Amino acid sequence: MGAKFYSALVLVCCICESLQFGKSLIILPDAPTCDTNSYQTTKNCFQTYMNNFNISVPYVFGNNTTPGSFNQAVMNLLIQQGINGWNQMCNWQFTLTNCLNTANVSFDACITQNSYKDWFGSTDDDSVAFRTNYYITNYQCGPANRTVINNWQCLLNDSMRDQNAIMDCYNVLNGDIQTGAEFCRAFDNSTRCLESIVTRDCGRDTRGYICMVEEIALMVNTNVCTGRLRDCVEDAMPECNTRSYNETKQCFKAFYDHFNISTPYVFGNSSTPGSYMYARTQMFNRMGEAALNQTCGWQSELNECLRLHDINLDFCANPGSWMDWFLTTFPDSSNFRTDFYIHNYNCGPAREQVRVNFQCLHNSTIKDSQQIQDCYRFLNNTNNANLCPEYNRTIRCLEEVYVRECGPGVRGYICNIEELGMSVNTAQCAGNMPDCSLFAVPIYAECRPEMYNNAKMCFDTFYKSFGLTAPYIFGNNTTPNSYSKAEMDMLMNQGRSGWNQICQRQFTLTNCLNSYYINYDNCINPYSMREWFGSPYDDSFNFRTSYYIQEYQCGPANRVVQDNYNCLMNYTMKQQQEYIDCYAQLNDTRDASQFCHAFNNGTRCLERILTRDCGWDVRGYTCTIENMALQLNTDACTGRLRDCSEDSTAICLPEHDRAAKECFAAFYRNFNMNQAPFVFGNGSVPGSYMWERRQIYRTYGQAALNMTCGWQNTLNQCLRRINMSMDVCIQSDTWMKWFLSTWDDSYNFRTNYYVENYNCGPARETVRANWDCIRNSSFLDHDNVTSCYRFINNTDNDGEFCRGYDRTIGCLERVYEKSCGIGVRGYICNVEELALTVNTAACGGQLPDCTRFSVPVYADCPGDMYNAAKVCFNNYYTNFNIQQPYRFGNSSATGTFVNSLINLFNTGVDGFNKQCGWQDALTSCLNNANVNFDNCIVPISWFEWFGTPFEDAWRFRETYYRFNYECGPAKNLTQANFPCLHNLTNLDQGNITSCYSNINDTTSSAFCSSYDQAITCMENIYTQTCGSQVGGFICNTQQIILSVDTNVCVGRLQGPFSSNIAYDFFGNAAPIRPLIPPQHISILNTHAFSNPLDPPPQYQTAVMNSLAPPEYCDKPDNSNHHDEVESISSRVRFVFPPKYRTPSPTRRPVMIPEAY
Structure with missing residues (x-):
């Protein structure tokens, strides 16, 4: 049977033939159910669409020559009416899609592989082809319509004349499959085959189009190759056809003819007669600086030649x-x-x-040639692994050679030249080279001549409106005939109306640029003003920077300028020396990180001066202008500058202030607080907020949580209705103004608001599960809790405070862990850090990473779904003859899950298989009830369902996902190695325990690397006894432990292991990626469930619900991400609020003890 053509416009159905080749080859996804009315509506929509082609039922897909077929009808329409026929067909397609959308049809449910068979009597294969054609035509008439129109005749011709060649591509796919090739790779090969046919005739524009049509045809029918096919965007980068290749050669030959060199060309050097570099050197020696203009003119001619022929240099001018x-x-x-x-x-x-x-660079190249050669010694005999650091040393060495001759101004130029020389040939060292941006002249893409000339005209009109004549000078307020003086004169003479005129001219300039679709990045660069109007080099930079800053001043910041006009004008006229002094420390800075730090300090200095004179309203305005001036000319400080939004000009409107006060007043009335002054207090101060909270907790017990959280939610709803800025309207001193509180109490009231949002939101389940122990610990361990704050008392500098706060958090975690278990560590950590971060960003990046302990935030699970999940799990545990409340336990704890599991596994592999049968039944039960795994199967579920202790609940959840792995993709491997794995787990417990000895007390930055080492240790133990084939199994199970419940180490552990074997959709052996790790070792390591070696259950979050082969368990990037953050943040000194200078037990930023 011949290959099918979708919409007759190349192509495709290489893939349809493969679908026809065997439904057993590709597993088609099961479609959801479509109700009768929707199914009939869908049929009616498609019937109307098919009527346009005047073919009769049963519909046949066919090809261009099949009488009465759909494809023949389409081809006749296109041949007879040309592009108008194509447009007509697309209109029918849009009408069909609108018909389906209007009826809210579920595409997956109602448009299935069997729809055309059921509706119109089509064959099985044609039914699949019609459905596939619908999705492909959506693409052809939508995103790809331009490609189709631009290549219309060529695509149409190929559709008619190249059927045999296209069939050969199908034969490539068919042959690869029959010889046992992996299907997705074979499919890619067939796609490349089809691309080569069409791009040969139609050019590179169709390459990505062909790729997309092929992949859509596959993806709408199966997900077997999801994530395993080529990126079609890459195919938009074409190969070089013969004509373009020859044109490229002629362009370059014309360039080299200027140097009088002959074939074979030799690159050579300044002392190699007849070589290219010898000819260049002779020209520069003879003509001096004029040679630069001469050779750059030839370079420009070369680029113009390449541009006229639309040459793709990546392919047509490759290294060979x-x-x-x-x-x-x-x-x-x-x-x-x-x-x-x-x-x-x-x-x-x-x-x-x-x-x-020019002269110093030329002289240095000749005079210092030996030193320059010496710089490259770092690269000699360098192996591939050391290339990047050695190249880095080479660049630094060359910079020093040229800086001695030409001064520090050439450092960035040398840096860029060297990095450009490498980057055009390899991306190997991307991200590992010196940051040239601080010193270098930026690289701008070329601007098309007509666009460049139009931009010149727009700017020329703008500057002439100020009475200036070229060459334009930027100057300053006192420079005659300069732009700066012209603006200042207008502002002095006309005041605010002068400012408005300037802004109007700015808008006219921008509208002019936009009307010509100017590419700002390429056409308005620092050299433009010099080339257009003869402006000095420095002025050219200033003109460009001024344009963008004035856009900001006349746009988003115009209100600030208008409101503070006189003050800003006065300051501008004074030209105060203190303004200059703010940036004095920048001049001699050479290190990028030091430069950015110095720049931030300079901006703060300037802000202090302006806010002193003009008020806080100009703080964010000043910060933004300074940052813009830097970022427009270098990206050296990208991500390292202060966020100006922190200095925002937003104000709290009086009506917002009044409404917010009423919201909080209503909230406090729930606590019998009706009259100012409001006192924050503690549990021992009658009438205070914390005292009233304690009375409610004593009266209502755990029910108080629902009560107070209900009030908190009402407060938040009230605040949301105001639509105000919380950061601006609710500040540390707000309660002083509203309720006459002291400053400390006002500060604590504000902090408490945010902490209670956390307690009643993401942490609510943790608080509820640990209610009594948190509250009791607050009283019983009051002295220990208080002593934890000794680390931050009397800390005078910022670094000491953050380190002390870090120790305080660790201390509090241990206090509460003694009463409540390790499950509360993340909660305590989060509350303490929240209390700090809502008031200052001073310790950003310097505090513990709470995520490795934290209870994740889970969305709500509907009640019927939650109850169904409970029934499924209860039926599962009944198989183990254990009673509620279910306990996880260990091998020696009779009546616990682990004890029962051990007894089952002691019967051998039959016990393992029996358990897997129960596991499969459990998963089927959950799927049949449409249970949302992420929301319903969470650690708190076992606590609520079966009265399971909270820590055991984590273990039960981990075990479920681990069993899914061991009874699923790893089942064959587990069965084959069951005796060895089970026996080793029982006999080698000491060594197994030692693998995890370094994890429990590691800092957050070291946790992932320690865990990775533990995995390697475990792999070694098991592979030495059971063989290398279990290495990946151990690696996966260990990662499942972690990734089920935390994403803190995502991308920082080993990848999937190469020897770990599972089976793909076709029954072929294929490597698997790590799924959801369970407890430490394997499911067979049941002794490890019993502490103390288990990583705390809080080391766990994101459940991965699908198997996606293949990858390999290799070592990851071991870069220390924590250190990267710390290295930046440690250089910046923050100003702390007084609250955190000398915290005391009654003035600390956390309310855990009194609250619960």
């Missing part, structure tokens, strides 16, 4: 092209290619820097 064109050696070919890109840089963004430093 010069070998083919000009018979060079391969090293010379690579050097010629690199030279092209470097001279684009020299003649483009770096041209002014090269011109200014």
Whole structure:
């Protein structure tokens, strides 16, 4: 049977033939149910669509030559009416889709592989093809319509004449499958085959289109290759056809002819007669700086030639092209290619820097040639692993050579040249090279000539409106005939109306640029004003920066400017020396991190001056302008500058202030607080807020949580209706103003609001499960709780305070853990950090990472779903003959789950198989009830369902997901190695325990690496006895322990293990990726369930619900992410609120003890 064509426009159905080749090859997804009315509506919509083609039932998909078929009807329409026929067909497609959408049809449920068979009597294969065609036509008439229209005739011709070649591509797929090739790889090969046919005739624009059509045809019918196919975007980058290749050669030949070199071309150096570099050197020696203009003119001609022929340089000028064109050696070919890109840089963004430093750069290259050669010694005999750090050393060495001759201004130029030389040939060292951006002239893409000229005209009109004549000078307030003085004169003479005029001219300029669709990044660069109007180099930078800053001043910041006009004007006119002094420390800074830190300090300095004179309203305005001025000219400090939103100009409107006060007053009335002054107090101060809370807790017990959280929710609803900025309207001193509280109490009231939002939100289940022990611990361990704050008393500097706060959190965690178990550590950690972070960002990145202990935030689970899950799990545990309340236990704890499991496994692999049968029945029960696993199967569930202790609840949840792995993808491996795994777990408990000895007390930054080491330790123990085939099994089970309940180490552990074998959809052996780890070792390591070696159950969150082969368990990137954060944050000094200078037991930022 021939290949099918969708909409007759190439192509496809290589994939349809493979679907036809065997439903057993690809597992089609099960469709959900479609109700009768929707199914009939869907049929009616498709019937109306099919009527347009005047073919009769039963509908046949066919091909271009099949009489009475759909494809023949489509082809006739396209041949007779051309593009108008295509547009007509797309209109029918849109009408069909609108018909389905209007009826709210479920596409997955109502448009199935069997729909055309049921509706119109089509064959099984044609029914699949019609459904596939619907989705492909949606793509062709939608996102791909431009490609279809632009390549109309070619695609139509290929559809008619290349059927045999297209069939050959299907044969490639068919043959690969029959020889045992992996299906997804075979499919990719067939797609490449089809692409080569069409792009050969139609050009590169169709490559990505063909790829997408093929992959849509596959993906709408099966998810077997999800994540395993090529990215079609990559296919939008075409290969180079013969015509383009030859045109590229001619462009470069014309360029090299200027240097009078002959084939075979030799790259050479300044002392190699007849070589390219020898010719260049002779020209520069003879002509001096004029040679720069001469060679850059030739470079420009070369670029124009390449642009006119629409050459794709990535493919047409590759590292080997010069070998083919000009018979060079391969090293010379690579050097010629690199030279092209470097001279684009020299003649483009770096041209002014090269011109200014021309003589010294030229002299240094000759005079210091031996030192330059010595710099490259770092790269000699360097293996691949050391290439990047050695290249880094080379760059630094070269910088020093040239800086000695030309000064520090060339450092960035040398850095960029060297990095460009590497990056055009390999991306191996991306991200591992020096940051040139602090010193370097930025690289700007070229601007099309017509766009460049239109931008010049727009700016010329703007500057002439100020009475200026070229060459335009930026200058300052007192420089005659300068732009700065012209603006200042207008502001002085006309005041605010002058400012409005300036803004109107700014808007006119921007509208002019937009009307010509100017590419701002490429056309308005620091060199534009110099080339357009002869402006000095520094002024050219200033003109560009001024344009963007004035856009901000006349736009988002216009209210601030208008409200503070006189003050800002006065300051601008004074030209105060203190303004200059703010940035004095920047001048000699060479390290990027030091520079950014110094810049932030300079901005703070400037803010203090302006806010002193003009008020807080200008703080964020000042910060934004300074940051813009830097970021427009360098990206060196990207991600390292202060967030100006913290200094925002937002104000709290009086009506918002009044409404917010009423919301909080209503909240406090629930606590019998009706009259100011409000006192925060503690549980021993009658009439205080904390005293009243304690009375409610004593009276109502745990029910008080629902009561107080209900009041908290009402408060939040009230505040949301106001639609105000919480940060602006609710500040640390707000309660002083509203309720006459002291400053300390006002501070505590505000902090308490945010802590209670956490207690009543994401932490509510944790609070409820540990209610009594948290409350009792607050009283029984009051002295220990108080003593924990000794670490932050009398800490005078910021670094000491953050380190002390870190120790305080750890101390409090241990106090509460003694009473409540390790399950509360994350809660205590989060509450303490929240109390700090809502008031200051001073310790950002310097406190413990609470996520490795925290209870995750789970969405609500509907009641019927929750109860169904309970029934499923209860039936499962009944198989083990254990009684409620279910306990996890250990091998020696009679009546517990683990004890019963051990007895079952002692019967051998039959016991394992029996348990897997129960596991499968449990999962089927949950699926049949449509249980939402993420929301309903959470640690608190076992606590509520069966009265299970909270810590045991974590273990039960982990075990469920682990059994899914061991009874699923790893079942064959587990069965084959069951005796060895089970016996080793029982006999080698000491060594197993020792693997985890370094985890429990590690800091957050070291936790992931310690856990990774533990995995490796476990792998070694089991593979030495049971063989290498169990390594991946152990690796996976250990990661399941962690990833079920925490994502703190995502991307920082080993990947899936290469020897771990599962089976893919076709029954072929395939590696698997780590799923959801359970308890430490394997399911067979039941002794490990009994402490103390288990990582705390809080080390766990995100359940991965699907198996997606293949990957391998290799070592990850071991970069220390915590250290990266710390290295930045430790350089910045923060100003702390007085609250945190000398905390005391009655003035600490946390309310856990009194609250519960």
